[in-house]
Amino acid sequence: MAxxxxxxxxxxxxFGGDEFIFVELDQEMSLEANFKAMAITGALREKxxxxxxxxxxxxxxxxxRLDPDVLHPRELMTELKRLEHSAGELPENYSVPTRIVDVPxxxxxxxxxxxxxxxxxxxxxxxxxxxxxxxxINGHPSVQSLIDAITSAPFIVTMLGFxxxxxxxxxxxxxxxxxxxxxxxxxxxxxPERAFGYGGAFSVVYPVRGAGGxxxxxxxxxxVFDLAQKLPDFTDHIAFPKPSDILRxxxxxxxxxxxxxxxxxxxxxxxxxxxxxxxPSAFLADPDGFNRELLEVLYR
Amino acid sequence: xxxxxxxxxxxxxxxxxxxxxxxxxxxxxxSGAMDQYSYAAGNMLVGNAPGAAALxxxxxxxxxxxxxxxxxxxxxxxxxxxxxxxxxPAWETLTVDAGDVLGFETIRGGARPYIAISGGVxxxxxLDSRSTYTLTGIGGHNGRALTxxxxxxxxxxxxxxxxxxxxxxxxxxxxxxxxxxxxRLVVGLCSxxxxxxxxxxxxxxxxxxxxxxxxxxYRLRGGTIEFAEREQPFGAGSDPANVVDLGYPIGSVQVxxxxxxxxxxxxxxxxxxxxxxxxxxxxxxxRVAQTKTGDQIDFVxxxxxxxxxxxxxxxxxxxxxxxxxxG
Numbered sequence: 152m153a154x155x156x157x158x159x160x161x162x163x164x165x166f167g168g169d170e171f172i173f174v175e176l177d178q179e180m181s182l183e184a185n186f187k188a189m190a191i192t193g194a195l196r197e198k199x200x201x202x203x204x205x206x207x208x209x210x211x212x213x214x215x216r217l218d219p220d221v222l223h224p225r226e227l228m229t230e231l232k233r234l235e236h237s238a239g240e241l242p243e244n245y246s247v248p249t250r251i252v253d254v255p256x257x258x259x260x261x262x263x264x265x266x267x268x269x270x271x272x273x274x275x276x277x278x279x280x281x282x283x284x285x286x287x288i289n290g291h292p293s294v295q296s297l298i299d300a301i302t303s304a305p306f307i308v309t310m311l312g313f314x315x316x317x318x319x320x321x322x323x324x325x326x327x328x329x330x331x332x333x334x335x336x337x338x339x340x341x342x343p344e345r346a347f348g349y350g351g352a353f354s355v356v357y358p359v360r361g362a363g364g365x366x367x368x369x370x371x372x373x374x375v376f377d378l379a380q381k382l383p384d385f386t387d388h389i390a391f392p393k394p395s396d397i398l399r400x401x402x403x404x405x406x407x408x409x410x411x412x413x414x415x416x417x418x419x420x421x422x423x424x425x426x427x428x429x430x431p432s433a434f435l436a437d438p439d440g441f442n443r444e445l446l447e448v449l450y451r
Numbered sequence: 452x453x454x455x456x457x458x459x460x461x462x463x464x465x466x467x468x469x470x471x472x473x474x475x476x477x478x479x480x481x482s483g484a485m486d487q488y489s490y491a492a493g494n495m496l497v498g499n500a501p502g503a504a505a506l507x508x509x510x511x512x513x514x515x516x517x518x519x520x521x522x523x524x525x526x527x528x529x530x531x532x533x534x535x536x537x538x539x540p541a542w543e544t545l546t547v548d549a550g551d552v553l554g555f556e557t558i559r560g561g562a563r564p565y566i567a568i569s570g571g572v573x574x575x576x577x578l579d580s581r582s583t584y585t586l587t588g589i590g591g592h593n594g595r596a597l598t599x600x601x602x603x604x605x606x607x608x609x610x611x612x613x614x615x616x617x618x619x620x621x622x623x624x625x626x627x628x629x630x631x632x633x634x635r636l637v638v639g640l641c642s643x644x645x646x647x648x649x650x651x652x653x654x655x656x657x658x659x660x661x662x663x664x665x666x667x668x669y670r671l672r673g674g675t676i677e678f679a680e681r682e683q684p685f686g687a688g689s690d691p692a693n694v695v696d697l698g699y700p701i702g703s704v705q706v707x708x709x710x711x712x713x714x715x716x717x718x719x720x721x722x723x724x725x726x727x728x729x730x731x732x733x734x735x736x737x738r739v740a741q742t743k744t745g746d747q748i749d750f751v752x753x754x755x756x757x758x759x760x761x762x763x764x765x766x767x768x769x770x771x772x773x774x775x776x777x778g
Contacts, residue, residue, distance in 0.1 A: 165639040167700030168730035169758035173640050180686025180695045205475035207698045209722055210686070214698030216475055219733070219762055224755055310696060312478040312722035315587055319696055319722075326685065333688040334724055337708070351724055352686035353696060358478075359587055364724070378587055390477045 159184055162235055164228050169219040172228055174235075175212040180321065180352050184211035185309040186431055187239050189247070189394060191231070194238035200230065208394055209310040210319060210353070246430040251305065251397040251449045253423035254356070257408040258282070258298050258369035262343045267367045273337040281366040285332045285349060298402055300330060301368070304442050305399040306354055307429075308392050316358040316376030316390030320398055323434065323442055338364035345371045347400070354400070358390070372403070372411035373420055381418050391422070397429065399449060425449050453519045455568070457601040458552065461513035463665075466572050466591035466603070468504040470717065471580035480701065480719045482582035482590065485666060485740030486563055488765060489527035492620055492772050493567030496524035496544045498613035503571030503606070504581035506597075508564045510743060512555025513597060515566070517547045521605070522569040522613050525553075526620070528561030528741055529628060543619040544776075560628040561741035569613060570606035584718060586667070614776050624772050631657060632742045634714075634735045635753040635761065640703060640727040641694055649677040653728065658712060658748045666718040669739065671748060675710045678726070688724060696724040702731035704750075714739060732758035734765045 163175040174191075177184040185208075192208040195215065202222025207214045217227055259282055271277040276284045286297040306320035313319075322329060334350040339362060342348070346357045348365030355365055358376030375392055377385040384391055392398070403411070414420035425448050434441040467490065470483025484490035484507050494503050506513070512530055517523075525532050525541045532541055533554045539545055541564075547553065555564065574581050574592050583591025592603055642650060656674035663670040678691035687693045692707045699705070699715050705725040706712045714731060716739060731739065732753065742748065 166637050166730070166755040166758075167640060167727075168637050168702050168732050169755055169762060170702075170733045171698075171700035171730065173698065173700065173727075175641075175697070177684075178687075178695065179684035204472045207476040207721070209697045211695050212697045214700065216472075216700075219759060220766070223759070310722065311476060312698060313696075313720050315474070315477055315479040317478055321686075329685075331686065331688070333690055334693060336690070351688040351693065351695060361586060376587070378589065388477075 159187065164232065166224055166228070167214065169224055171214055171216050172224060172231060173212065173214045174231060177211045180211050182307070182321070182431065182435075185307075185321065186241055186245070188213040190241055191234050191239045194234050195231070200227070203227070207312065209312065210321065241431075243432055244430070245432070246428050247395050249395045249397060249427060249429050250424050251399060251427050251445050253449055254371060254398045254400050255373065255403040255407065255411055256347045256369045256371050256400045257405065258402055259294065260370045260408070263346050263367040263370055266339070266341060266343055266346070269341070270335070270339045273335045273339055275333060275336055282368055285330065285366055285368070288332065289330050297330070300328070301354070302400055302402050304438075305397045305445060308394055308396040308398065309353070311390065311392060311394060314358055314361060316392065317355055318375060318392035318396070318398070319353045319355055321353060323397070323438060325438060332366050334364035335366070338362055342367070343370060345374060347371055372408045373415055373422065382415065382420055384422050395429065397427065397445065399446065423449065453570075453605045455572070455603040455605055456516040456518065457597045457599060457603070458514040458516055459599055460597035460601065461508050461555065462511040463509040464513045464597045465507055465583035465585070466504050466574050467507045467582045468580055469502045471578050471582050471584070471590065474578060475721055478721045479584070479587075480717060480721055482584045482666070482717050483580070484565060485717050486527050486565065486626070486737040488626060488737045488769065490565050491769055492542070493524050493526040493565045495773050495776050496526070496542070496614055496618060496620065497522045497567045497569040498609050498611070499567060499569060499571055500609065503567070504574065505568070506566040506572065508555070508566065510558055510562060512564050514555070515553045517551050517553070518549050520546065520548050521608065522546055522616075523553065524567045525564050526567070527563050527565040529559045530564045531556035531559065540619065542625055544614045544616050546616045562743040563740050568605060569608040573604040573606040586718065618776050618778070620772050621775055624768055624775065626737065626741060628741055631747040631749055632738050633749050633751050634738060635732045635757060636704065636729040636750045637732060637755055637758060638729040638752050640700070640729060642728040644678050644691070644694070644726040645728055646677050646679050650728070652676065654750045654752050658750075660742055660744050660746050660748065662744050664744050666716055668713045668715045668719060669742075671712045671714070672710070676706050678709060692725050694724055694726045696722055698722045699727060700730045702733065702736055703727040704729050704731065732761055734758070734761040
């Protein structure tokens with residue numbers, strides 16, 4: 152992953168009006184930028200600064216919401232710049248305790264297919280399905296080859312947001328193997344709940360039905376958001392994904408999809424989860440070897 | 452049981468309070484009353500503590516029956532109101548009894564009336580707030596806008612001396628509802644994506660609010676904005692409006708496609724992949740709340756100190772409202 156270990160440019164600090172500060176660590180996506188966002192926001196969370204309301208790490212940037220009646224935005228900006236130096240320079244042995252999760256996906260399913268066909272006028276290529284289009288522009292000879300690429304290596308959650316519980320996931324492969332697709336020319340006004348989508352270099356699972364601009368590839372039988380907190384994985388929180396979670400998307404058939412849906416409906420579904428230590432330096436040195444080990448831990 | 456009976460829900464009436472902070476990082480916006488000034492003044496007029504839940508109506512107000520004696524007030528948009536069909540003043544403390552019905556006539560100015568009721572609307576709290584967020588159906592009354600036949604629990608009226616009927620907010624302390632809303636904007640975020648010329652044209656254009664205008668955001672039309680040429684950074688997607696997905700501040704403005712600016716509001720999507728070019732100052736979200744489809748908007752560039760000054764001014768105006776009410 153040599154091409155992404157380059158130094159990041161100087162961070163850009165911007166006021167989002169009086170209630171937000173936005174910090175762009177890089178205009179392009181890299182794991183390094185994301186780790187830096189996670190490290191700085193983690194350090195800020197620990198400082199427990201009075202007047203800070205929300206701390207939101209994102210892919211290659213982060214954002215903080217503040218109460219300007221308690222904390223002046225300029226003061227917070229100064230503090231964030233300090234944190235960039237004290238917490239943003241990651242040591243070589245930096246590691247993140249996280250978890251790897253098996254996330255089943257039914258690719259090319261009837262529900263997202265119906266939706267994407269309804270919105271062909273909003274798409275770059277009205278003549279193809281989203282999977283066919285994405286396979287072609289990423290140099291895959293077939294849709295199956297694209298699906299194999301998605302399921303061959305896990306993704307890391309680099310941002311939560313858009314709507315509650317939506318994970319933005321970045322695949323843990325060198326840049327020359329990253330899949331990249333544009334967002335719809337004009338966003339759709341409808342997307343099925345639990346749709347698996349792709350936009351830019353990110354995959355997502357849509358938590359709820361609603362608008363969306365990502366290419367539609369499939370649907371997950373298990374939720375990422377459970378307002379009723381009925382499923383055991385949601386006891387502590389309404390959103391399942393957490394920043395830095397590692398998700399392995401596994402292609403399933405219709406029979407497994409239906410079985411899993413029945414488990415979800417019965418309230419008995421549990422994600423397959425294993426605790427792991429993510430060591431970025433080890434991953435960057437040998438991505439394929441590192442991923443192989445992760446999957447062994449997950450399915451052992 | 453003290454209840455509010457909804458005879459008619461109006462166009463889009465929701466329970467709102469000062470908002471639900473602290474959930475932005477998982478993608479949940481704060482919701483809350485869009486016009487915080489009018490909402491706060493309403494609570495003052497009925498003697499509620501700040502933060503008591505009120506109703507936010509949109510364009511067409513609801514028709515509501517009371518089941519006990521209450522102090523109420525309607526603030527926000529300029530909407531003629533009635534009790535049992537008789538006109539009564541807005542921005543003024545009113546008393547109602549069991550069986551009395553509050554109604555709304557066609558709005559004359561603004562967009563969102565607020566209905567404050569002594570004791571507040573006592574729907575269950577969700578994550579420390581009663582604000583409605585309809586996208587995931589949380590907060591408020593069953594997570595949705597009011598419909599005909601709904602019954603809402605009301606809280607215990609506050610003890611102590613409530614403002615007397617006829618207490619009013621002086622006209623000078625009521626929001627102005629001008630023909631073209633001036634929205635102060637802190638330019639920044641990803642404004643580097645626009646050419647200097649485009650940024651100037653953005654603030655020189657008078658924009659018109661389209662029919663896509665709700666609590667999530669307002670879409671505008673009226674001009675075309677050029678993006679600066681660049682090779683798209685890795686991970687962003689190929690459209691010139693695309694950036695690597697990032698956080699969107701509440702009040703931020705993005706321009707997907709270059710011709711349809713979107714202002715994100717209290718029920719905002721919290722992030723995404725379109726370039727943001729600036730943020731409306733927090734105080735001016737009150738002004739956006741009182742604009743509607745077909746109304747016009749000017750963006751006025753300011754800096755963060757201006758935004759802080761505007762916030763102090765709003766607080767001092769609210770203190771004057773409180774002083775006027777306390778007599």
